[in-house]
Amino acid sequence: MKAGIVGLPNVGKSTLFNALTSSKAAQSANYPFCTIEPNEGIVSVPDERLARISKYIVPKKLVPTALKLVDIAGIVKGASVGEGLGNKFLSHIREVDAILQVVRCFEDPDVVHVAGVVNPLSDIETIEIELMLADIQTLETALPKAERTAKSGDKEAKFRVEAIRKCLDHLAKDEPLRKLHLDELEAAAIGSFGLMTAKPILYVANVDESDLEGQGPLVMEVRTFAAKVGASVVPVCAKLESEIAELDEADRIEMLESSGLSAPALTVLAREAYRVLGLQSYFTAGEKEVRAWPIPIGATAPQAAGVIHTDFEKGFIRAEVYTLNDLETYKSEKEIRGAGKLRVEGKNYVMHDGDICHFLFNT
Numbered sequence: 001m002k003a004g005i006v007g008l009p010n011v012g013k014s015t016l017f018n019a020l021t022s023s024k025a026a027q028s029a030n031y032p033f034c035t036i037e038p039n040e041g042i043v044s045v046p047d048e049r050l051a052r053i054s055k056y057i058v059p060k061k062l063v064p065t066a067l068k069l070v071d072i073a074g075i076v077k078g079a080s081v082g083e084g085l086g087n088k089f090l091s092h093i094r095e096v097d098a099i100l101q102v103v104r105c106f107e108d109p110d111v112v113h114v115a116g117v118v119n120p121l122s123d124i125e126t127i128e129i130e131l132m133l134a135d136i137q138t139l140e141t142a143l144p145k146a147e148r149t150a151k152s153g154d155k156e157a158k159f160r161v162e163a164i165r166k167c168l169d170h171l172a173k174d175e176p177l178r179k180l181h182l183d184e185l186e187a188a189a190i191g192s193f194g195l196m197t198a199k200p201i202l203y204v205a206n207v208d209e210s211d212l213e214g215q216g217p218l219v220m221e222v223r224t225f226a227a228k229v230g231a232s233v234v235p236v237c238a239k240l241e242s243e244i245a246e247l248d249e250a251d252r253i254e255m256l257e258s259s260g261l262s263a264p265a266l267t268v269l270a271r272e273a274y275r276v277l278g279l280q281s282y283f284t285a286g287e288k289e290v291r292a293w294p295i296p297i298g299a300t301a302p303q304a305a306g307v308i309h310t311d312f313e314k315g316f317i318r319a320e321v322y323t324l325n326d327l328e329t330y331k332s333e334k335e336i337r338g339a340g341k342l343r344v345e346g347k348n349y350v351m352h353d354g355d356i357c358h359f360l361f362n363t
Contacts, residue, residue, distance in 0.1 A: 001277045001294070002068035004038075004096035005204075008123050009074030009114050011104040012206040012238035017041065017071035019242040020266055038092045039071040045274045045281075045292075046267045049324055049354060053283060053290050056327050063291035065281050067274055070096055074114070077126050090134045094194030098277045099201045100269075101127060105218040105235070106208035120222050124203070128176060131196040136171050138193050139164050156189070163189040171197070179229070202276045204269065205235045212237055212261065234272050236265040280353035283324075284308070285333075301349040305359040315361035319345045322356050 007013050021041030044064045054062060072092045093099065103120045104113065115122065143164050149157035163186045170180040176197035182190075203226050205219045214223075214235025226233045244255055244264055256264065274294075281292040282304055295304045301321075306313030321343045322336050330336045 001097045001279060002040075002070055002095075003098045003100050003202075003273050003277060004070045004072050004093050005100045005102060006072050006075060006093060006127060007102035008104070008126065010111055011074075011102045011123070013074070013102045014039070014071055015242050016102055016204065016206065016236060016238040017069060019238060019245040020069060020270065022245045038073065041069050041071075042066050043069055043266075043270055045270045045294075046263075047271075047281060047292050049281075049283070050290055050292060052324060053285050053327060053356065056331055057285040057287075057290060057333070059285070059287060059290045061289050063289050065274070065279075065292040065294040067270070067277065067279070067294070069100075069273075075127055075130055077130065090130070090196070093131070093196050093199075097199065098273070099196070099199050100204050100273055100276075101201060102204045102206055102238075103222055105205040105214070105216065105222065106211075108208075118218065120205070120218050121225055124222070124225065128197070132171055132174070132176060135177060135195045135197050136168065138195065139168050139171075139190075142193060143168075159185065160189040162186075167195070200276045200278070201231050202272055203231055203233045205233055206238050207235045209237050209240050209259070211235070212240070212259065212265070232272055232276070234265070234269045236269055241266050280351075282351055282353070282355040282357055284358070285356055295351055297353075299351050300347065301345050301351060301357075301359075302347050304351045304357070305361065308359070311363055312359050312361050315363050316347060317360040317362060319349060320358040320360070321345050321349075324354055324356065327356065 005013050005017050017039060020043045044066050047064055050062045050064060070092065075090070101124065103123050104118055105120050107118055143161065146157050146160045146164060150161050163182070166182075166186065167177055167180065167190065170177060177195055178198055178200060180198075203222055205214050205222050207214055207216065207219060211219065212235070214233070219233070219235055223233050240259065241264055244252055245266070247255060256262070278297050279294045280297050281294060284291050284293065293304065293307050295307055301319040302313045302316040305316050305319070322333070322341055326336050326341045327333075330339055330341065333342070336342050
């Protein structure tokens with residue numbers, strides 16, 4: 001699972017990406033607008049539950065979960081018809097699972113806005129229109145082929161034709177596909193198209209150092225818009241966060257305190273991006289490591305086991321499951337088992353966020 005960082009040029013995408021991934025190598029390079037290949041990196045998702053578990057099961061190391069980020073070059077008006085190498089850039093968005101749109105919410109005469117004026121809602125609209133136009137183009141290209149195949153009596157193709165038409169009708173109303181309800185079969189029928197406006201979106205408000213909590217008028221405009229479309233907003237000062245990411249631990253804490261922050265805003269952003277991707281975590285805990293594992297919300301116990309190794313899923317027998325609250329109450333797995341709180345779950349068990357598990361399997 002990976003999220004793509006998108007936005008207009010000069011909104012702070014690459015600065016944010018570099019801060020998130022703490023990529024000093026990337027920071028030393030200049031990625032101009034003409035860059036075609038996206039930059040990719042891995043970012044850890046901070047989870048305080050790891051430290052809480054390790055108080056009772058002391059490991060050699062803690063391993064948080066992570067997500068992949070893709071820094072996609074700036075999209076401009078006309079991208080859907082090739083402006084600014086737009087088709088190439090849009091193809092990169094098709095390959096991600098969620099979109100993090102960076103929106104400029106600060107004034108700076110030294111950083112020229114591509115449109116000449118800072119207007120976050122206009123920026124959001126520009127990106128949304130280009131993605132919708134690109135989706136329309138994709139669907140209109142796919143429709144004739146699906147119709148030809150459907151005429152031969154192919155039931156799957158007939159279903160695909162109906163799903164394509166449903167999407168086109170919705171897009172004709174200037175509405176992104178993430179606001180269209182598609183059942184599981186419909187979504188599967190068009191899943192290979194990588195439709196961009198069907199992807200979940202998170203708005204990242206790039207703010208000035210004077211508005212770290214994101215309460216200024218520009219951010220409030222974004223918050224109001226996001227609330228109407230069911231999306232979330234995370235305010236981040238990309239410039240400040242990039243400086244914090246470069247510091248060692250002691251200096252980082254000092255800078256956070258001087259800025260009035262309890263933790264880097266990137267912590268909140270990573271967690272929210274994880275949620276937007278539809279992921280949750282379960283844990284394994286032992287002397288070697290306490291580790292968080294990413295699974296889709298709704299995953300079953302065998303699917304969760306398969307994240308560790310495919311053999312675990314194939315040979316799944318059962319899972320032994322307890323909660324962090326159990327561990328904090330009884331202090332050890334032995335006492336949890338003795339109190340009858342260690343649950344034995346089978347193949348149909350749907351995992352909960354924060355489950356602590358042992359999997360039994362045969363090979």
